Amino acid sequence: MSRKSSFNIRPRKLQSGPILCMQQQEMCIKHTASMQIPTKLSFREHYPLRAAIASAAGLTIAVPSRLYAAPSPEKPLAGVRIAVKDLFDLKGVKTGGGNRAYYQTSSVRNRTAASVERLIDAGAIVVGKTKLSEFAFGGPYVTDHIDYLLPFNPRGDGRNSPSDSSGGSGASVASYEWLDASLGSDTGGSIRGPAAWNGVYGNRPSHGAVDLAGTIPLSPSMDTVGTLTRDPELWNTINNVLYAGAFQKYLDLPKKILLDPESSKQISSLRSQYPNITGEIDKFLNKLTQIMSGKISTFSVDDAWNKSTPAAFNTTRLASAVDLIYSKLTLYEQWNIFGKDFVKEYMETHSGDFPPMLPAIRQGWVIVNASLTQRGHQGDLRDKAGVADWVAKNFLVSDTKTCSNALYVYFTFPTTSYKLDVAKDISNPSIAGLQSTLLQQKIQLLTMNVTINCNTTLGSEELCKNSTKILSDATTKPVNPVYVGRLASIADLPDYTVPLGSFDLGELTSSKSTLRNQSLPLAVNLVAAKGCDLMLLDLIHKLYRRGAIRGAGVGSII
Incomplete structure (x- = not known):
């Protein structure tokens, strides 16, 4: 609670969700997110709040009233409650990164991350931190979460994975009405996955849109900062604040709409048996074509690559190139920028012990330390630039009137993903x-x-x-097409996730927990050329105003 404020903050009873629990009247933070309450009216300093109140058989926690200040041009986010992924620094508290050993050796931060500070400057109030996959590496299953329990996805039966690595950011927004938005990071899908699986809005901006100072890195070559919300109007406002000055605004929209071939096949396979979901997709695509005055055609990025593969890649498939570049950059950059110093400090204070962590991460760091060189890293960066250059010339091309020559569309269909996937x-x-x-x-x-x-x-x-x-x-190993979501990471593209509702697909989404049918989220992703974030935000805002999309609720159904 604010130490110097003259007003009272009443505890409010909360529904159960992914980041709260009780242990003898104390807020759990080893197994949940660490909740923070501002210590000044300016909401710029924070400290861990370990106390909780049991009221009417429910857990309660103090949160600031939204009535302290009304939004204004100077403070468009006044009163907006946000949570931040626990790889962003907050002044007055430690940063944990999803790893207990790092949290123990971490010092209390004396500065807030630049991206969080920008939202605070606009009036936002940080009320807590959310859990993440360890050091932001992928980990959608319970076996990938050793130190902190994987959050529960509230959609459907409440037992599905929230995806990663911003799983806590997605699950918290989908669970708690009192939380307006959350801040996450996205390197290879860490916001877009949780947004799609938890049925909320989320985005990866064009690379370089936000200052990453005060953030645990995964791969600065691809790291970005984005937001997750239920309300598309708020999403538009908060992203315009976060990316202020980074992008140019365009009045016109592209006329070409490129549909992912794999999504097209899935839509066709569902059409006869599940007209409810295909009807929603048709409605969305029809509204999209009306607003853009455009036409939809399927477009295979792999076929385009095969016809014009850059000489430096010889006969390498696009999917193979993208996966290899991503893997090498994330391992090399996190180890050399963050991991090496952390391991050294921990070993110096723990009799030479290597810090406990997920075995896959430890193995990756050991391999990098032994085999990957700075010269090799420079080659990987050249390959990344080569793919990005090809994309900018042959796929999503900059346009002086519409920013991007086309809009690429792909869907994430309702699917189960259970936490206890130990056998696999x-x-x-x-x-x-x-x-x-x-x-x-x-x-x-x-x-x-x-x-x-x-x-x-x-x-x-x-x-x-x-x-x-x-x-x-x-x-014979299957030849899988490139995942455009991962290609967006390599090519620095903006990729925005929009929820379209919850759908019961019978056996395809049947609950392994309750043994009954459940409804799970359907999401669509909109991708454009680098730097076209404001065009995408404007398009999504128009889709909302025309009734093609709507705000999401909390709980089992969007």
């Missing part, structure tokens, strides 16, 4: 070994079957053909 956790050596053994035995049996059907009198031409195909399918 190949980061566990025992599980990985078992899966490898089973695969080898399967291939041996299929090979024996081919031998019998093709080289003995027991077989036939038809049996030989069928068994050969089955063996080929089992031993």
